[in-house]
Amino acid sequence: MLEYIYQITGLLLIIFSLQSFADKENKKRIGTGLFWLIYGLSFCLGSFIPDWLTGLMVLALTLIAAAGLFGIGSYKESNSQFKAEQAAMFKNKLFIPALIVPAGTILWSQLTDISALVGLGLSSMLSLAIAISITKCSPTQSMHEGRRLLDTIGWAAILAQFLAALGYVFGQAGVGETVSQLVQIIIPENNLLIYVMAYTFGMALFTIVMGNAFAAFAVITTGIGIPLLVVAEGGDPTIIGVLGMLSGYCGTLMTPMAANYNIVPAVLLELKNKNQIISTQLLPGLAMLIINTVLMYMLAF
Structure with a gap:
């Protein structure tokens, strides 16, 4: 069933690409249309085409984005007065479709063993x-x-999907083991506080670089959390895991790589400073990171 969901998603993206190609008010309609067309084909054909071809498609997406070939066109929007009148008429009914998505997903995951993505x-x-x-x-x-x-x-x-793939590649490449070896070489043995700081700050740093706390968790927990804090120091894996992930989220607050949290809202809200959300969250993120480090040191051992 998941494959069918991917197929439907791909077809929707292909429709967007065709609309972009036909949008004469978009000066960059060719680049915009190509981007969504390639991305849509990756969903529709991903399980049928060889990996090297998927890699070329990813490179093509990167080149289009890096070259600035995206543009905004015409979307046949309603005028502001009509939108205001409709909002006043429907009121809270407009929240019903938005609530169905999370409610339906949770219900599906509880009642079936099929992927929550379905x-x-x-x-x-x-x-x-x-x-x-x-x-x-x-x-x-x-x-x-x-x-x-x-x-x-x-x-x-599509940044979140790219970064999740990057985390998988890091894990397969043995980056976690390399990190563990470097930490053990640099940090003196039995220095618990430094081990804890290496884990929490490492989670935040990798998340800042990768933009995805889940990807960072796989690397840093494999390299530091499990071998040094759980096995060597006998720490509580539950506390270490929870606070470690939360430390990664502290890094999420500080990076433009977490575009879905920090860049997309700035674009949608039409903020003049696209990094305003990050600058506002920087100090609270650092404060939370320090608190996580102290709590892990006090509670997990």
Whole structure:
């Protein structure tokens, strides 16, 4: 079933690409259309094409994004007055489609053993159908709005997927073992506080570099958390794991690589300073990181 969800996602992206190619008001419609077309084909054909071809598609996406070939076009939006009138008429009913997605995904994961991603896909389709039913808009308009949101976010929309893949590659390459060896060489034996600091600050640092705390967790926990804190020092793995992941999230607050948290909201809110969210979160993130380090040292051993 998950493969069908990927196929539907890919077809939707291909539709966005065709809309972009036909959008004459978008001066960069060729680059924008190619980006979503390649990305959509990767979803539709990913299980059928060789890995090297998928790699070339990823490189093509990178080149298009790096060359600045994205552009904003025309999305047949309603005027502000109409939007205000509709919002006043529907009021809280507009939240129903948004709530269906998380509620449906959680319910699916609790009632079935099938991947939660399938539940997410089915809930999203149900949410779209209900949104169309409530607002009486056409399915075509929903396509235009979907493309508008993706074009506004740009290449950052797929950054999380790229970074998750990067974390997997790091894990397969044995980066965790290398990190463990370096830490043991640099840090004196039986220096618990320094080990804890290496783990929490390492989680934050790798998350800043990779933009994904889950990817950093696989590397740093394998390299420092398990061998040095759990095995060598006898620490509580539950406390170490929870506070370690939270330390990674501290790094999330400080990096533009976590684009879905820090860059996309700035774009959608049309902030003049695209790094304003990061600068606002920097000091609280550092404070939380220090607190996590102290708590782990006091509670896990």
